[in-house]
Amino acid sequence: MNLTIWKRIMHTQHGVALALNILLQGCLMATLAPLIPLLIAEKIGLDKTAVMLFFLINTLVGIAVTLGTGWLSDGTIARYKLVLVCGIIAAVGFVGLSQATTTSQAWLAGIAIAAIGVGFPQLFAVAKSGVVADWEQEAQVMGITALRTMFSLGFVFG
Numbered sequence: 001m002n003l004t005i006w007k008r009i010m011h012t013q014h015g016v017a018l019a020l021n022i023l024l025q026g027c028l029m030a031t032l033a034p035l036i037p038l039l040i041a042e043k044i045g046l047d048k049t050a051v052m053l054f055f056l057i058n059t060l061v062g063i064a065v066t067l068g069t070g071w072l073s074d075g076t077i078a079r080y081k082l083v084l085v086c087g088i089i090a091a092v093g094f095v096g097l098s099q100a101t102t103t104s105q106a107w108l109a110g111i112a113i114a115a116i117g118v119g120f121p122q123l124f125a126v127a128k129s130g131v132v133a134d135w136e137q138e139a140q141v142m143g144i145t146a147l148r149t150m151f152s153l154g155f156v157f158g
Contacts, residue, residue: 005142012131019150022123026154028116036113039097044106054110062114069118079122086118120151 009015040046040054069086073079093112100106124144132143 002142005139005146008135008139009131009143009146015131018123018127018131019147022120022147022150023154023157025119025123026151026156027158028154030155030158036097040100040106044100044103046103046106050103054107057107058110058114061111062117065114066117066121070121073122073125079126083119083122086115090114090116090119124148 009019037051037055041051046054065086069082073082089112093109093115096109096112097106100109124147127147128140128144131147132140135143
């Protein structure tokens with residue numbers, strides 16, 4: 001990765017905030033990936049089948065939410081509003097999961113947590129349209145790759 005691409009990202013408007021947000025999202029995903037199954041199995045007492053159903057429902061809802069918000073972000077609703085609303089919904093889901101005592105509460109919280117999946121694709125849509133839009137094609141690819149590297153780095157840190 002070319003150091004000039006990193007400098008270019010950091011010197012664009014919102015480049016540092018975007019890179020930091022992507023880094024922190026990588027940390028969050030790395031931290032939560034092993035903890036959620038442990039939480040729902042140990043605290044709530046879900047067996048292997050119920051844990052599998054939890055993640056199946058979470059995945060299906062996540063697909064629907066991502067496709068729906070992708071459609072909405074194509075000119076209907078501002079991307080930052082989608083990210084903000086879905087972030088709040090996901091935060092409520094995480095709080096709900098931490099307080100859940102029954103299977104149904106865990107599944108409802110898991111449905112809300114699926115909204116976290118909106119942030120990542122929308123961040124890259126913002127990066128492509130706002131941060132690297134006026135760059136030449138090769139530099140755009142390198143800039144997006146650098147931001148994806150931030151997510152991977154965050155995942156390693158997490």
